[in-house]
Amino acid sequence: MTAPARTARTRGSEELIRAEEPVLAHNYHPLPVVVARAEGAWVEDVEGRRYLDMLAGYSALNFGHRHPALTEAAHRQLDRLTLTSRAFHNDRLASFAERLATLTGTEMVLPMNTGAEAVESGIKVARKWAYDVKGVPADRATIVVAADNFHGRTTTIVSFSTDETARSGFGPFTPGFRVVPYNDLAAMEAAVDETTAAVLIEPIQGEAGVLIPDPGYLAGVRELTRRAGCLFVADEIQSGLGRTGRTLAVEHESVVPDVVLLGKALGGGIVPVSAVVGSREVLGVLRPGEHGSTFGGNPLAAAVGTAVVELLETGEFQRRATELGAVLREGLTALVGRGVVGFRARGLWAGVDVEPALGTGREISERLMREGVLVKDTHGSTIRLAPPLTVTGEELAGALGTLEKVLTS
Numbered sequence: 317m318t319a320p321a322r323t324a325r326t327r328g329s330e331e332l333i334r335a336e337e338p339v340l341a342h343n344y345h346p347l348p349v350v351v352a353r354a355e356g357a358w359v360e361d362v363e364g365r366r367y368l369d370m371l372a373g374y375s376a377l378n379f380g381h382r383h384p385a386l387t388e389a390a391h392r393q394l395d396r397l398t399l400t401s402r403a404f405h406n407d408r409l410a411s412f413a414e415r416l417a418t419l420t421g422t423e424m425v426l427p428m429n430t431g432a433e434a435v436e437s438g439i440k441v442a443r444k445w446a447y448d449v450k451g452v453p454a455d456r457a458t459i460v461v462a463a464d465n466f467h468g469r470t471t472t473i474v475s476f477s478t479d480e481t482a483r484s485g486f487g488p489f490t491p492g493f494r495v496v497p498y499n500d501l502a503a504m505e506a507a508v509d510e511t512t513a514a515v516l517i518e519p520i521q522g523e524a525g526v527l528i529p530d531p532g533y534l535a536g537v538r539e540l541t542r543r544a545g546c547l548f549v550a551d552e553i554q555s556g557l558g559r560t561g562r563t564l565a566v567e568h569e570s571v572v573p574d575v576v577l578l579g580k581a582l583g584g585g586i587v588p589v590s591a592v593v594g595s596r597e598v599l600g601v602l603r604p605g606e607h608g609s610t611f612g613g614n615p616l617a618a619a620v621g622t623a624v625v626e627l628l629e630t631g632e633f634q635r636r637a638t639e640l641g642a643v644l645r646e647g648l649t650a651l652v653g654r655g656v657v658g659f660r661a662r663g664l665w666a667g668v669d670v671e672p673a674l675g676t677g678r679e680i681s682e683r684l685m686r687e688g689v690l691v692k693d694t695h696g697s698t699i700r701l702a703p704p705l706t707v708t709g710e711e712l713a714g715a716l717g718t719l720e721k722v723l724t725s
């Protein structure tokens with residue numbers, strides 16, 4: 317008999333990283349840290365080294381790791397009912413949809429699982445609305461999107477990506493998208509015509525480096541889409557659910573889109589939960605059999621999602637993002653000219669451009685990792701900071717101190 321394979325518990329970080337190489341597809345290039353446990357804003361690796369998580373799963377962990385209210389909701393639901401499929405009703409879905417619609421000021425919810433699925437679903441709903449309600453001739457609907465977008469990885473979504481790494485080798489692509497520069501209302505206006513079903517943008521472009529559009533841009537998109545008779549679809553999968561100091565980032569300009577796409581933090585860092593939320597006029601176009609997902613709206617997801625909505629209903633996390641966001645901004649401002657070339661920040665979310673001579677974003681991230689702070693680079697010499705909204709002022713100050721040390725020593 318051959319010896320049983322060694323379990324993960326007995327293998328060290330280096331060995332585990334090496335073990336991934338031949339068996340895991342190489343579609344990621346993670347930092348060389350192997351996380352084994354986590355609580356709040358902290359993670360611990362296999363050897364017991366602790367790191368402050370300043371990435372929070374790209375905002376999927378807005379409430380930190382294993383928030384007690386969220387794990388309790390999950391445990392309770394695990395002991396009762398986990399999956400029905402939408403072939404049957406389940407007793408958790410109605411209140412999840414009601415409370416999410418109320419939280420986001422919308423009327424209807426289409427529950428899905430991953431962010432990319434929410435985007436795909438939003439695209440399908442917008443196209444269907446264009447044919448059924450707006451009267452666009454069959455198969456002629458267009459959707460206007462922004463350059464440097466990041467909306468996910470499906471074939472249709474990468475069809476309108478402007479990132480060659482995301483696209484190259486994956487064609488043929490889905491037609492029907494027009495790409496215009498971000499933050500350029502005139503270009504958007506020129507691209508919109510009678511075939512336009514929707515404009516689809518991120519209110520803040522996360523993956524592009526936390527790019528915040530000029531004041532008035534989002535309100536301008538709202539005005540333009542209303543005038544043109546097309547939908548405004550806001551992808552708030554990363555920017556939404558407290559990250560920027562508001563429940564939705566569009567609230568900074570008092571804008572109400574027709575459709576909002578949510579994901580990441582909606583699953584509380586426990587299960588993938590996403591949703592398309594919007595008006596009854598738009599989401600009401602779907603009829604039985606036209607769209608679906610076996611796991612979308614499952615009772616475990618609905619229970620965790622409801623607990624997430626309950627946390628956001630208190631306003632505490634939006635407030636923390638605003639208050640601690642000021643600390644983050646102040647700390648980064650002090651580093652400008654001392655290793656930081658510039659930064660963009662809103663709430664507890666920042667894209668920081670590091671002096672290129674000091675290293676790539678990846679190298680800076682690795683140096684921070686060795687000092688016990690986890691971040692991730694985006695492009696070039698830009699790193700992204702998005703700590704859990706539960707992070708304390710002290711922890712944040714510590715991370716900023718570590719960043720200063722890495723950039724100035």
Ligand SMILES: Cc1ncc(COP(=O)(O)O)c(C=O)c1O
Pocket residue numbers: 374430431432433435466467468469518522523551552553554555579580
């Ligand atoms: C704005 C935005 N949309 C969509 C997605 C895709 O989400 P997922 O990775 O859950 O498919 C992401 C992921 O980073 C995102 O940031």
